[in-house]
Amino acid sequence: MSRAVPDPAVERYLDRVRASLRGLPEVDIDEIVLELRGHIAERSEPGQDVEATLRSLGDPAGLAREYRIDRVTSRAECGASPIVVLHGLLLIRGRSLWGWTVLALTALGYAWRSHLAPRRSRRSCPLTTWASGTGAAPP
């Protein structure tokens, strides 16, 4: 199988994504990076500035944060144990004050959902969450 010569800008971008995903299972990180690498290669026309493709994917740390947030959201919505959710929150926290603020707010929200909000079944959870965002009643 032929491989193109690695582009330094692409490698830098993917290294930053990989570094920002640290803490997730290695196999998951490898899959994410492999998928993004394929996207960048196919999206960039021959001879075109690859930077445009990277810009359209967004800041690598921000992209990694989206993966982390979606992972935690998925666990929390489906009623995972507090330990699992806390682990996920620590992963998305980062080192900044903003990260700690997000951690605190999300933990409060999770506590509310887990112990104060009416119980919902595991299967209907994501749909009811989506529907409640649009103000409609779940079927």
Added chain:
Amino acid sequence: MSTIDERGRSASDPMDKWEVQLRKGCLELAILGSLWSGRQYGLEILRKLERDSELVLSEGTVYPLLSRLKTDGLLESEWVEAEGGHPRKYYRLTRAGRRRAMQMARLWSRFSASLGGLLAPLLEEGRSS
């Protein structure tokens, strides 16, 4: 300094924020819908969404969402070697994913119909003024 788009609105415009949230909220349904007729890989889904909808704000929002839908058990994936040398990750709806897509589509249809009725007089007045 905030940026101004081609419609003359700044990135911090409340209207833009509402639009961003609206698009994000619909993206999940749009992805499930785009996979209804068969498996597709990430860039195919992205191109379909770009062609058939105005939902994609940033390409970086689609891949994490695909990952979450897979974690939720609504999608399954497989790697397939491609001619260009980079394997493609194909996604397809699981049985639960098809059920969820159908439920969401029905809900959306009812929701948009009722909102459309509510907004019809407003839009009518807007056209005549």
